Amino acid sequence: MAATSVLTRPRKQCRDATLQKADSLLAAAAAVIAEKGFEATALRDLGRRFEVSLGGMYYYFASKDDLLFQIQHRTFTALLAEQERAAEAGGTAEARLLRLLSGHLGFFARHPNEMKICTFELESLEGELYDRVLVVRRRYFRLVADVIADLMGRRERKGRSHDRHVTLFVFGMLNWAFMWYQSAKDGPVEAVAAEMLNLIVHGAVPRKRRAS
Amino acid sequence: MAATSVLTRPRKQCRDATLQKADSLLAAAAAVIAEKGFEATALRDLGRRFEVSLGGMYYYFASKDDLLFQIQHRTFTALLAEQERAAEAGGTAEARLLRLLSGHLGFFARHPNEMKICTFELESLEGELYDRVLVVRRRYFRLVADVIADLMGRRERKGRSHDRHVTLFVFGMLNWAFMWYQSAKDGPVEAVAAEMLNLIVHGAVPRKRRAS
DNA sequence: GCAAAATTCGAACGACCGTTCGAAATACAA
């Protein structure tokens, strides 16, 4: 992840080590916030764990809200970039969706703290920061929704509302995974993604048991 | 919902109006907490909105944590009771699951604030209060998991792990609904539940479009 | 080695928080 760090405070220049430190600081903060919640996390504690004074924190982040924003914005931007690549890689709609499911679960297995924050603390943001995160989230939703619409067939579909609901069901399955997924217990993400795709395409009930 | 109010403070007696007021207070608190988050909600604000002094709040609730616990425990207990009745009502596994899906979505459409809190603020509880809520949640999980196991067929199933995953997928769909469901836009919960059941049983892809 | 810029610190400010507690007010039973 990481990509470009966004030191908001200093105007003119900043050393490479500073950008790197901001990244580390952000990752460490994500771990604490994911565990304790954003409101319950004190900047003093974050600084103490990373041996930065309270005042020093404000050299890296404009405010506590800015810190939360950067975690969410960077995380979702990185996820979107990865998944755009996965969607463009071609293949049938089924193959593309499998890559997206696998990619989503894999990304969040690699960044559980950040993703947990994106899920739980979205509404802790306000105003412009909230909106800017929402823009990225919507682009990601559209990306997945389009592949699902392809999969379901754009002609014989039951209507936009149905497509939307199926997409939201899929996001529900994906986003709820952080409540239970553990690689040791549940196997590699590719296997879970395959189970999920199978449910979406074929359902979970053996044909002989179906009432209709 | 409501059921028996649990005034923890007074030892000897309390008037009916007091129990009733505790209920109203709890519901009003749920609305604020659902919007602002538990940590960000101040007891002072809750009291002010309901014209109860800060000190007066402690006549109804032993602590701020106790307030959160009561919201979660009462809500999940009521949901469990409703759904146990729905599961016992008989019919095929498919019919019972449909009632559970409908019941879950319906309950949460009637109590969006409380359910949002149950989802977002579970980990704001600690120790015994956390454990007591978890006991109810686990019973509810088991209830749904059993019906799904029935539906999938207890003989030809692919293993416990697969059953568990399907159940967790279903809970994902259900619990994510509060992120998007609006009756005006998405229709009655029964219709959404039917769509969900259809996905679980048959999948979402028309047979002619399936690769395999 | 020197000045300028970037980085770090520590102290302090004002605000808000959950909780306690004893007194005041209210409602009920006799």
Added chain:
DNA sequence: TTGTATTTCGAACGGTCGTTCGAATTTTGC
């Protein structure tokens, strides 16, 4: 009406919080 238990209040306490700011320190460019 009197006495008792229930309900409500208001003030205060000790803490913690995000943020600011000027000084001290370190690094960089020359």
